[in-house]
Amino acid sequence: MAARGKIKKTFTDPIGKNNPVFAQILGICSTLAVTNKLENTVIMSLGVIFTTTLSGVTISAIRKFIPSRVRMMAETLIIASFVIIVDITLRAYMPEVWKQLGPYVGLIITNCIIMGRAEAFALNNSAGLSLIDGLSSGIGYAYVLIVIAFFRELLGTGELWGITILGDWWTNWAIMVMPPGAFFMLAIFVWVVKGVVIKEEEEAAK
Amino acid sequence: MKKDSMFATRVYPVLFMVALTVVFISVVSGIYLTTKDRVLLNETIFQKKAVLYAAGIEFPEDNSQEIQRIYEERVSEVDGEGEQPNYFRVELPSGQTGYAVYVRGAGLWGEIVSIFGFKQDLETFTGVEFVEQNETPGLGARITEQWYKEQFRGKRGPFELVEEGTSDAADELDAITGASRTSEAVLKIANKAAEVAQAKVEEGGE
Numbered sequence: 001m002a003a004r005g006k007i008k009k010t011f012t013d014p015i016g017k018n019n020p021v022f023a024q025i026l027g028i029c030s031t032l033a034v035t036n037k038l039e040n041t042v043i044m045s046l047g048v049i050f051t052t053t054l055s056g057v058t059i060s061a062i063r064k065f066i067p068s069r070v071r072m073m074a075e076t077l078i079i080a081s082f083v084i085i086v087d088i089t090l091r092a093y094m095p096e097v098w099k100q101l102g103p104y105v106g107l108i109i110t111n112c113i114i115m116g117r118a119e120a121f122a123l124n125n126s127a128g129l130s131l132i133d134g135l136s137s138g139i140g141y142a143y144v145l146i147v148i149a150f151f152r153e154l155l156g157t158g159e160l161w162g163i164t165i166l167g168d169w170w171t172n173w174a175i176m177v178m179p180p181g182a183f184f185m186l187a188i189f190v191w192v193v194k195g196v197v198i199k200e201e202e203e204a205a206k
Numbered sequence: 207m208k209k210d211s212m213f214a215t216r217v218y219p220v221l222f223m224v225a226l227t228v229v230f231i232s233v234v235s236g237i238y239l240t241t242k243d244r245v246l247l248n249e250t251i252f253q254k255k256a257v258l259y260a261a262g263i264e265f266p267e268d269n270s271q272e273i274q275r276i277y278e279e280r281v282s283e284v285d286g287e288g289e290q291p292n293y294f295r296v297e298l299p300s301g302q303t304g305y306a307v308y309v310r311g312a313g314l315w316g317e318i319v320s321i322f323g324f325k326q327d328l329e330t331f332t333g334v335e336f337v338e339q340n341e342t343p344g345l346g347a348r349i350t351e352q353w354y355k356e357q358f359r360g361k362r363g364p365f366e367l368v369e370e371g372t373s374d375a376a377d378e379l380d381a382i383t384g385a386s387r388t389s390e391a392v393l394k395i396a397n398k399a400a401e402v403a404q405a406k407v408e409e410g411g412e
Contacts, residue, residue, distance in 0.1 A: 037343055037344055066222070067214075067218055070219040074222070074223065074226055077227060078230065081230040081233065085233075085234060088234075088237055088238055089241070091241070092244045095252065100343070100347075102340060153344070156344055157344055172383075172384075174345065177345055177384075178342065178384075
């Protein structure tokens with residue numbers, strides 16, 4: 001059984017200073033693509049959390065049997081299977097959302113966070129720790145996207161979750177819902193977070 | 207087993223991948239098969255709702271049995287060579303006979319598939335529903351919003367685009383601010399819709 005400290009670190013690292021999106025700059029493709037509507041972002045994030053968690057556990061559980069020269073094939077197969085399960089489930093039970101997300105669900109397969117965690121963590125750690133790591137990596141990804149989507153949808157359409165928040169006086173910033181808006185928001189997010197985190201670390205070092 | 211034996215380097219990885227593939231494909235296929243009927247039902251209900259909506263017939267949004275009943279009462283499908291019905295003959299709320307047809311055209315990112323409903327004259331729209339589209343979420347994809355679709359009711363082409371929220375005359379269509387290309391694509395589709403419908407209905411011998 002791993003020490004409690006390690007479990008806690010495994011959980012907090014990907015949410016805080018080792019965040020996959022703003023520290024490792026992984027998974028940017030979907031960060032840019034799905035963050036112009038909060039609803040799509042939340043569903044997408046749930047899909048990613050589900051996939052990172054379960055693929056981490058599965059890969060970790062069979063890691064001793066995976067021959068190292070085919071490990072990437074095996075990882076991709078496992079990840080792809082979980083993503084297709086998400087896709088089929090959405091299609092059967094939430095067809096409206098499935099239609100809106102379109103190809104993005106399938107693209108979770110190529111989300112580098114999942115492959116990255118499989119390679120860097122699940123192959124070397126127990127299934128329990130990999131579960132925590134997958135979960136927190138997914139959460140770390142999700143909350144960054146949700147923050148970005150919150151501002152993009154609000155500023156770009158004056159709505160949140162399809163409900164009008166800002167009144168008629170608000171002029172929509174069309175750029176926010178277009179791809180460049182995502183670059184701006186992500187950059188601002190990274191700037192703010194790094195400004196705060198780095199400052200704290202520097203002060204702690206003094 | 208020696209590390210560099212023939213078995214460990216050549217045979218075992220292949221066997222491992224085969225076994226892993228079989229396991230995961232079985233799981234995914236199993237889930238696919240158990241949800242297949244539901245997905246199919248979702249799709250037929252989706253099409254039926256689209257036809258009813260385009261014809262301006264009211265239906266309860268979430269009651270699939272009721273939707274089926276209203277559809278069977280009001281709509282008869284006229285088959286052609288394609289997979290989908292060539293056109294739909296509809297009993298409009300006014301008691302007149304109307305028609306609904308699939309109209310396809312190029313959008314900004316991909317094909318836009320729509321169902322247009324017509325009055326008996328095959329000129330005047332009873333409404334439209336966009337069945338498939340890949341326009342930019344938050345911009346072009348707003349063609350699927352109520353306010354946009356509702357403007358088609360009672361209009362007749364050929365159309366011209368006017369600024370968002372200002373269409374008034376029977377031959378004016380609202381454009382979407384920030385989505386000029388999508389607005390133009392829909393304009394093209396709407397302009398050819400009557401011709402498509404007339405050709406199909408004539409082909410059906412009416």
